Amino acid sequence: MNPLYNYLLKLADDSFIMGQRLSAWCGEGPYLEEDIALTNIALDELGQANNFYVYASRLLDDGKSEDDIAFLRYEHEYVNAHWVELPNEDYAQTILKVYVFAVYQKLMYEALSNSANEELSAIAQKSLKEVRYHYTHSASWMKIFAQGTEESRTRLVKGIENIWEYTKGLFAKAEGEDDLVALNIASNTDALYEEFLVITQKDFADFGLEYPSNPFMQPKSRTGYHTEYFGYILCELQYMQRAYPGCTW
Secondary structure, eight states, rough: OOOOHHHHHHHHHHHHHHHHHTTTTTTSSSSSSHHHHHHHHHHHHHHHHHHHHHHHHHOSSOOOOOHHHHHOOGGGGGOHHHHHSSSOOOOHHHHHHHHHHHHHHHHHHHHHOOSHHHHHHHHHHHHHHHHHHHHHHHHHHHHHHHHHHHHHHHHHHHHHHHHHHGGGGGOOOTTTHHHHTTSSSSOHHHHHHHHHHHHHHHHHHHHOOOOOOOOOOOOOOOTOOOOTHHHHHHHHHHHHHSSSOOOOO
């Protein structure tokens, strides 16, 4: 398989599944402005995913549209990180998921803005404008939860304890990615992870939170192996395309 195609799927699948997860909060947010803000973040992620899927479908050139790629693959063919498929749980854990993903995407898109691939660079530059807002918004809420009530802090700390071990999986590589790094098409995720640690440690100190000390990280992100939650997400995503083959908007 074309390494660039694999890489585009990695970027697209992350945003696609994250957007789907966040969309579950539509109409359920704690108050109207925040409901709209999180829904807009979900829409941003789905828009980014579409841009990568469109490029991937054109690259593959086998008659499959971006919708075919997005909706009609089997579970093992999706290469998203485990982080994005984890449950929302309460609002504190959702904000934690958005915050970590925003730090990751911000680093990724900043690096890809200088990619030797002009189309990839253009998508990254457009997406970066959105992701900077995601980071500012979620970091603000991280601080509010951490320094708010005893209940809000407890919920945030519980979320960190529950899922932090999945963070490094965001920086796992797609098949053939090292070849793209050598050509200055893709960014070096090993270096990005080191930057991620620096940023999040600084932010946690500002939030007044203790940084997670357990070195264990869950393996197998981007390998086609998924958490037990992914199958349920896929059932919802694929229902219309499976029930009405070839349907279009």
